[in-house]
Amino acid sequence: AQSVTQLGSHVSVSEGALVLLRCNYSSSVPPYLFWYVQYPNQGLQLLLKYTSAATLVKGINGFEAEFKKSETSFHLTKPSAHMSDAAEYFCAVKKTGANNLFFGTGTRLTVIP
Amino acid sequence: EPEVTQTPSHQVTQMGQEVILRCVPISNHLYFYWYRQILGQKVEFLVSFYNNEISEKSEIFDDQFSVERPDGSNFTLKIRSTKLEDSAMYFCASSDQRGTTDTQYFGPGTRLTVL
Numbered sequence: 001a002q003s004v005t006q007l008g009s010h011v012s013v014s015e016g017a018l019v020l021l022r023c024n025y026s027s028s029v030p031p032y033l034f035w036y037v038q039y040p041n042q043g044l045q046l047l048l049k050y051t052s053a054a055t056l057v058k059g060i061n062g063f064e065a066e067f068k069k070s071e072t073s074f075h076l077t078k079p080s081a082h083m084s085d086a087a088e089y090f091c092a093v094k095k096t097g098a099n100n101l102f103f104g105t106g107t108r109l110t111v112i113p
Numbered sequence: 114e115p116e117v118t119q120t121p122s123h124q125v126t127q128m129g130q131e132v133i134l135r136c137v138p139i140s141n142h143l144y145f146y147w148y149r150q151i152l153g154q155k156v157e158f159l160v161s162f163y164n165n166e167i168s169e170k171s172e173i174f175d176d177q178f179s180v181e182r183p184d185g186s187n188f189t190l191k192i193r194s195t196k197l198e199d200s201a202m203y204f205c206a207s208s209d210q211r212g213t214t215d216t217q218y219f220g221p222g223t224r225l226t227v228l
Binding site: 036042043044045046049090098103104 | 122206217218220
């Protein structure tokens with residue numbers, strides 16, 4: 001079965017510091033991977049998605065993620081955190097041929113001024 | 114920018130009561146989904162809907178649940194007889210395509226509290 005694991009339910013970084021949110025996937029076939037963000041009182045918004053076209057995926061708001069098959073990882077990064085990045089981040093996977101997303105447990109990012 | 118909307122934002126109900134959660138998907142989308150998130154747990158898929166019928170459903174989506182598109186804009190999730198364990202945030206989503214790489218657009222969620 002395909003699933004994702006997000007290490008760290010809470011991550012705190014200083015404003016301007018590197019953001020690294022971890023996601024590892026479990027899949028026997030190449031997965032399709034997604035990062036969603038949820039700002040307070042809002043819905044889940046797609047940040048970026050990996051569809052096997054390129055291993056380094058750039059998303060909105062300066063975020064990017066790199067698909068590493070050898071590490072079964074799809075970590076989300078941003079070089080410099082901004083206060084507006086404070087939110088909950090969800091990694092998700094979709095299995096080939098299916099429509100439904102399988103989500104991780106989420107990581108709450110706090111940005112310290 | 115088009116968005117998915119959900120009402121109400123918070124619903125409180127007594128155990129055993131019926132609840133209907135409402136969603137208005139993005140207008141030109143054809144594929145609709147419900148997910149839920151129990152507090153502290155993962156977001157879980159419930160059901161997908163296309164062309165007026167269920168296309169996929171999870172084990173969670175038992176006979177207590179039903180979905181409907183009663184008109185051209187609304188998409189509803191009904192829970193017939195709520196249980197305490199149905200307390201969760203329910204998210205509606207829609208997409209304009211069906212496929213592994215399509216993007217699902219999510220609403221802000223309805224928090225259901227069953228007392």
